[in-house]
Amino acid sequence: SAAGVLVCLLEYPRSKRKKGSTMERCGQKYLTAVVKLFGPLTRNYYIRAVLHAALAVPAGFLLSTILGTVCLGIASGIYLLAAVRGEEWRPIEQKPRERPQVGGTIKQPPSNPPPRPPADARKKQPELGG
Numbered sequence: 001s002a003a004g005v006l007v008c009l010l011e012y013p014r015s016k017r018k019k020g021s022t023m024e025r026c027g028q029k030y031l032t033a034v035v036k037l038f039g040p041l042t043r044n045y046y047i048r049a050v051l052h053a054a055l056a057v058p059a060g061f062l063l064s065t066i067l068g069t070v071c072l073g074i075a076s077g078i079y080l081l082a083a084v085r086g087e088e089w090r091p092i093e094q095k096p097r098e099r100p101q102v103g104g105t106i107k108q109p110p111s112n113p114p115p116r117p118p119a120d121a122r123k124k125q126p127e128l129g130g
Contacts, residue, residue, distance in 0.1 A: 003055045007072075009034065010042060010051075016090040024092050032091045043090075045083035052076035 013032045016022050035042045042048070056072035059065040 003059075004068075007052070007055065010048070014092060015088075016092045022092055028092070035089070036091055043088050045079045045088055048089075049076045049079035049083060052079060 009031060012025065013028045013035050014022055014025055040047070052072045053076040056069045056076065059072065060069040
């Protein structure tokens with residue numbers, strides 16, 4: 001059960017994607033601090049692959065834990081593939097939100113005037129029923 005807690009603590013914080021944005025899980029910032037504390041031991045996917053494979057070995061001897069063994073083995077293979085591709089765990093750090101500047105959003109003023117109705121439609125219509 002200690003191995004399960006270790007795997008859950010290691011797997012809960014999401015890694016930052018290279019492209020696009022990553023949604024942070026609820027309460028992830030606290031566990032991110034713990035994962036960052038251990039540095040390369042938790043960041044490196046080769047180490048994670050070996051850790052998952054090592055945790056899968058003792059679980060493989062009991063029939064009741066064979067499903068967990070299969071899951072840890074698959075996770076180990078995925079981490080090994082990701083490590084070969086050069087990926088590693090990176091924390092999601094919140095950037096301070098900048099207030100949009102009013103003048104900064106308009107790049108160039110419009111060059112054409114706004115559309116207007118024809119001249120005869122602009123003339124004031126006489127009111128009826130007075």
